[in-house]
Amino acid sequence: MNPFRHHTKPTRRAYIVQGLAFGDEGKGSMVDYLCRAHDAPLVVRFNGGPQSARHVVQPDGSHHAFHQFGSGMFIPEVCTFISKYVLVDPFSLMKEAEALERKGIRYTQERLFIDPECLIVTPYHQYANRIQELVRGVNRHGSTGYGVGETRRDALLWGTYIQVKDILSDAPALGMLDDIRVHKLKQLREYWGVNKEADALLTELSSEDPRRVAEFYRLFAQGIQPMTWASAVESFPDANMIFEGTAGALLDETHGFTPYVTPSNTTFDNASSCAMRPNCHRCESACCGRISHATARAPSYPRIATSPSPTTTSARNGKGSCVSGISTSWRPAMPSIAVAESTVWR
Numbered sequence: 001m002n003p004f005r006h007h008t009k010p011t012r013r014a015y016i017v018q019g020l021a022f023g024d025e026g027k028g029s030m031v032d033y034l035c036r037a038h039d040a041p042l043v044v045r046f047n048g049g050p051q052s053a054r055h056v057v058q059p060d061g062s063h064h065a066f067h068q069f070g071s072g073m074f075i076p077e078v079c080t081f082i083s084k085y086v087l088v089d090p091f092s093l094m095k096e097a098e099a100l101e102r103k104g105i106r107y108t109q110e111r112l113f114i115d116p117e118c119l120i121v122t123p124y125h126q127y128a129n130r131i132q133e134l135v136r137g138v139n140r141h142g143s144t145g146y147g148v149g150e151t152r153r154d155a156l157l158w159g160t161y162i163q164v165k166d167i168l169s170d171a172p173a174l175g176m177l178d179d180i181r182v183h184k185l186k187q188l189r190e191y192w193g194v195n196k197e198a199d200a201l202l203t204e205l206s207s208e209d210p211r212r213v214a215e216f217y218r219l220f221a222q223g224i225q226p227m228t229w230a231s232a233v234e235s236f237p238d239a240n241m242i243f244e245g246t247a248g249a250l251l252d253e254t255h256g257f258t259p260y261v262t263p264s265n266t267t268f269d270n271a272s273s274c275a276m277r278p279n280c281h282r283c284e285s286a287c288c289g290r291i292s293h294a295t296a297r298a299p300s301y302p303r304i305a306t307s308p309s310p311t312t313t314s315a316r317n318g319k320g321s322c323v324s325g326i327s328t329s330w331r332p333a334m335p336s337i338a339v340a341e342s343t344v345w346r
Helices: 027-037 090-102 123-139 148-158 174-191 196-207 210-223 229-235 269-275
Strands: 012-019 042-045 054-057 063-066 079-082 112-114 241-248 283-291 295-297 327-329 337-345
Touching: 012 027, 012 269, 027 054, 027 241, 063 090, 090 210, 123 148, 123 174, 123 196, 148 174, 174 196, 174 210, 241 269
Parallel strands: 012 241, 012 283, 042 079, 042 241, 079 112
Antiparallel strands: 054 063, 283 337
């Protein structure tokens, strides 16, 4: 049975889209297509964070690189659910919402639902990420500098973290934010004097006022719609869903090529975990893996053989303090394929 064909039997279905290589496999376009082909009103993000970029180009030429919103947002009826496995950056999320509005995509905040258990990437995690990448010099990891890895490490090893549910109350999470800032300063004190650019960032971090961040989070919390996964399933009864992953399986934090990995589970596991919950019954799912023939990555990544003169750059890849000189890399051509495996949610 082909899981990508329409069925005459009224069966609720889910499609899990995840890359099988190093990212840049065309997941965004696949999600957009599946939403349209199967009238799916909900895209569920199940890994990664604000560092991801899933590109969708419309027939009229309009384009967006989706970072935190699901890649089906060009379709007016489609909503995004950010599951607890995704890290959220309120600052970049609001910028993305504004960018989508400028492109004619309406009611972005009304169409966005966030699990209260999501970890929040703070500016202090981003400072730490960028400082450590700078002091690595020629041994840099090729980090995007978004602070996703720092946030996950702090949550797993030190217990210094903040979640979406912590900013939903009237009182801003000022104390928690200051604890994170102080913790990062203690971790980074050995880097003073190693690199001038790192010193400048350390100086900024030392003078950061957590009240500014707390106030922004308070306003952010007023405009979002927190929702658990159980509530999402109930809110979209009998509706098809698209689970959207980020990066690729070969970048998985456990099974990838350390240190050139992304701080996330980039397999189908997180989506399957949602699917196996008791409230997700009588629904078939299909796992869709994507492999592409080309990729765009920072030259420091050794797993992709770059051309002798990798000078071609994409205007859609921005330049920043950590990601500068992104080039179009090359590897022996392989055909783009989609692999599907049908399973049943029990």
